Amino acid sequence: MIDEGFQRLIAGADSIIPENELKKKLKEGRPLRVKLGIDPTAPEIHLGFVVVLRKLRQFQDLGHIAVLIVGDFTARIGDPSGRSKTRPPLTDKVIKENIKGYAKQIFKILDEKKTELRYNSEWLSKLTPSDIVKLASNITVARLLERDDFEKRYTQQHPIGLHEFLYPLFQAYDSVSVRSDIELGGTDQRWNHLLGRELQKSFGQEPQVVFLMPLLEGLDGKRKMSKSYNNYIGIEEPPREQFGKVMSIPDELILRYFHLCLNYQGEELEEVKQRLEGGENPMKLKLDLAEGIVRLYYSEEEAKKTREEFIKVFSKEETPEDIEIFEVKKGEEVWIVELLDRAGLVDSRGEARRMIKQGALEIDGEKITDFTKNISFDDEAIIRLGKKRFLKLVPR
């Protein structure tokens, strides 16, 4: 392993514990088993998770094996990491459904041939009570309570289920079961992964190297990107959505997104930085960023098209091209609130009223603020509700 390659491999990592062990393992020249736990709680992969997946792919390209562990058993517990409350456990059925869509998305990034897909129920459900007791003796309550998340909950007198204490233990046992050489994950997994090392040692195995990638902040710019915070950009979302979401990230995140989502390094990244510091409108950079991201998950053409359309719709306030169509009866009088509701633009009629009152509704560019109004249509019309919601009415 030459040094340059090593640098590339560790690029972007938040921490590698310990780095010299990683070097040593790489020198052995054998395919390493790189473990990544996936949590089947959300059926959608987002850019934050992709950061880790892409690193894993890098390992694969060097001939190593990705060991993906579906936490079907542990999902019944719910990972307490970073949580302030107990996670609702998932049912088997939901887990299975989630995994199906998951695999499809994952192999857009990973090399399926160099991937070993395992379910941790395979070994965890075989543990006997005495096995579990033995496992549990490897960790003390004091150490568990050292964890930020548990500590916080404990001092704030929030409940912690005993099963939640078991979670990190089981995850660590996964490492033992698959004999992992390296465990990859986000920085919030540090504690869990380190426990994996200890457990492997006590099972007489060579401990895994803990390889942590930074957590990508979500659209709110504060919390990590996560389905449950609803601040994510999904890799399967339509281009327009992806583009729009990228445009709405806080400016402070621009560099980070270039780095973590588009893999900009060194000079490339420096150039973006220069542009920002040189007083260029950050919006321009975000346009490039958004285009880059759409290009990555769709195509060059799609990305260009989406960019042009974005500028057209939001900068020049023109109507987007292919908007969803809703059919109405020609000439029939409809109460405007009912129309919005039937068209599915709002969650309730109350919401429709509110938005109309607040001036969020435009029909063919004309603002409508009277929510008692009835209207009828003889020709096609464009409805715009708020900034993002569009609908084309087609009278039949």
Added chain:
RNA sequence: GGGGAGGUUCCCGAGUGGCCAAAGGGGACAGACUGUAAAUCUGUUGGCAAAGCCUUCGGAGGUUCGAAUCCUUCCCUCCCCA
């Protein structure tokens, strides 16, 4: 096992008989300003063809003209003692 404190709307949290669809904050949404950024200001934030009606304060009963608020019972959480 004993003693104490709690469970309120998306979240936190006030509310101890009518003025409560429930203060305040957060979040979210909308409007102004902009660059679908931030900051700021304004408004909205259970449902309904709405000055009215219906559903909501852990669950089920009850008292009352009237209950988030009182009583009974059940479930859940936290703390202290054993």
